[in-house]
Amino acid sequence: MNESKVKRDPEGTRRRILEAATQQFSTLGLAGARVDAIATAAGTNERMLYYYFESKEGLYVAVLEAMYVEFANHEVSQDLSGLQPADAIRALALSIWDYLRSNPQWLNLINNENLHGGQYLERSPKLREAISPVISLLSATLARGAAAGDFRADVDALDFYVTLVAMGYYVVSNRFTLKAFIGRDYSEPSAIEAVSAMHVEMLLSFLRPASAAASLYPASAGAAAREDGARMN
Template sequence: MTTTSTPPSQSKSASTRRQVSSASARDALIAAAIGEFAAKGFAGARVDEIAGVAGVNKQLVYHYFENKQGLYLVALESVYAQIREKEKALSLDAMGPLEAMSELVGFSFDYLAEHPEFISLLTDENRNRGRYILASDRLKTMHSPFIEMLEATLSRGVEAGVFRAEYDAVNLYISMAGVSYFFFSNNHTLSAIFGRSLDAPSALLQRRRHVIAFVLNALRP
């Protein structure tokens, strides 16, 4: 009597495929969740809709994330992780303080322009009083390289005599982010009120230049 066994290489290959398939399904659910929560908020989003967009069985949501809240929390963590990774790619060492500050302000503006889902998720989370972000240990420890770079650029500018000394990095970040955030979160109503297409490429470029100049002028001695 002869017996056959699966060669170790084939068994390992099958295991790897299962792991890749599992990771792909999880990633697909997170991507679909970001879109669904951004469009409808936490209250309006539906797990079956998310699973349908992801092309997976609804039960996988509960398998990977336990419940809707767990999926929402991972979606929030994912969008914050994405912006943190992009922040790390900024290289300011070879720039003077004015140029570096322009780069930081422009980065903040560009990210919001390119990621409307981030604005929608933040708006909904603020409506929820930040309750889900507060529940995330990962988000609490997800340190922002942007603040460190902003603080270092401020210090260099003060030392060079081109920036005022009384600003701190956190307050400056809130101000510069707020100027851009309001523009994008209220773009449709602002366009209607002023009779302009403020989402047109030319309007975005004009606004970007304005925001950079606005921040730099506020920092000048």
């Protein structure tokens, strides 16, 4: 690519470098990715790569930042305010899980960064800023549910968010080993539908106030009470 054209389109050049680097890092990891290959795929030269990102590690951090920010933006772009609290939680959960299935590069990058102990993500000042609007959105939904008497009032939004994401993350990131180990393919539509429905019900069951849960499962509640009484006697 002509260098003068590169200079006239700095944002385009930076974007192409990030796109090429995302492909390299998600496939080969930080150690295996090559700066010259990234520059070639981006239609630029190594000098421009170092100009924008200073180092290979700096580029890797920029890729991680971009992927996390995109993920967070996807979540906060949803309008949950018009939904009943339980429906809002269901919509948020299904949207996040669908995103994980649709973005295997993101999962590969997360897994690779965990191999590095998260040391490169710790260098980024932007990630905490990205997560804050997501937690605010979830907090508002949980508060609406608690005000309506649908949800318990003692739920930690951050812990709940981590749990929600983890439910969808595990069956996607481990889909190949799960298929080999237990023989079930969690990329099949029927398996996705079944496990997603179960996960949503688990989340909503946790959120229900104790009185609501007891009314939904009176037999189980009675059995538990009898067991507690037997232990006391």
